[in-house]
Amino acid sequence: MKAYQREFIEFALERQVLRFGEFTLKSGRTSPYFFNAGLFNTGKDLARLGRFYAAALMDSGIEFDLLFGPAYKGIPIATTTAVALCDHHDVDIPYCFNRKEAKTHGEGGSLVGSELKGKVMLVDDVITAGTAIRESMDIINAHNAQLAGVLIALDRQEKGKGELSAIQEVERDFGCQIVSIIKLADLISYLSEKPGMEAELASVSAYREQYGI
Ligand SMILES: O=P(O)(O)OC[C@H]1O[C@H](OP(=O)(O)OP(=O)(O)O)[C@H](O)[C@@H]1O
Ligand SMILES: O=C(O)c1cc(=O)[nH]c(=O)[nH]1
Incomplete structure (x- = not known):
């Protein structure tokens, strides 16, 4: 694990973004x-x-024209990434996001921000079973744009519909690269080095045995 990945896990734990307990996922x-x-x-x-x-985006070397943040949690992520690209990397990239429900008054429509076109970098928080990404692909395809890649904070490294991980299925189906700041494997190695986190390590490892890839 790299230093920035450990730093990211500690940031997420500190802010209680990353929590342990019992949670029902979108996948059930x-x-x-x-x-x-x-x-x-x-x-x-x-x-x-x-x-x-x-930083993860610049490191990936993937070429893209636009950031797309799927509603809802992808919206502030796309926004802050666009600002950081400008402030810290001197790259000015357009961004847009969708509404979960189309607006019927005023400017109307389902998209907000820059026109959805060209090579699109999709940014979101996590991929579990890949449903959210597939929903976004429908929007990208409907606008005749192309998916350049996907950037997420956490790759949960879970099985998708078959034996591949959800991420591997998306990479295969859409021919794109998926980049993550951390993966479940990084979280597990962090927990295994941390005194007092034995119970969390055991439950997360058992979950990986059941659903992991
Ligand atoms: O890979 P998947 O199985 O689709 O799961 C991951 C998705 O689920 C959550 O979003 P959710 O649809 O709950 O919407 P939100 O951003 O409005 O919270 C999360 O933000 C991802 O987008
Ligand atoms: O699979 C999900 O629904 C999911 C998992 C997770 O860790 N975070 C989240 O917001 N959604």
Whole structure:
């Protein structure tokens, strides 16, 4: 694990974005841990989060024209990443996001921000079973844009529909690269080095045995 990954895990634990307990996921699975990016909820946290995303994006070397943040939690992530790319990497990239329910008055429509076109970098918090990414792909395809890649904070490294991980399935189906700041494996190695986290390590490891890849 790299230093910035350990730093990111500590940031998420400190802000209780990363918590242990019993959580029902969108996929219906019951997980002993949960990553709630909505709890990066101050200006300082969001600015710091954006720096992690922007650095991971620059490191990935993937070329893209636009950031897309799927509603809802992808919206502040795309926004803060765009700001960090400008402030810390001198790169000015347009961004846009969707509404979960189309607006029927005023400017109307389902998209807000820059026009959805070109090579799109999708940014979100986590991928579990890949449903949210597939929903976003429908929007990207409907606008004749192309998916350049996906950037998330946490790759939960879980099985998708078959034996591949949800991420591997998305990479295969859409021919794109998925980049994450941390993976479940990083969290497990962090927990295994940390005194007093034995119970969390045991429950997360058991979950990985059941759903992990
Ligand atoms: O890979 P998946 O199985 O789709 O799960 C991951 C998705 O689930 C959560 O979003 P959710 O749809 O709960 O929406 P929110 O951003 O409005 O909280 C999360 O923010 C991811 O987008
Ligand atoms: O799979 C999900 O629904 C999910 C998992 C997680 O860790 N965080 C989240 O916001 N959603």
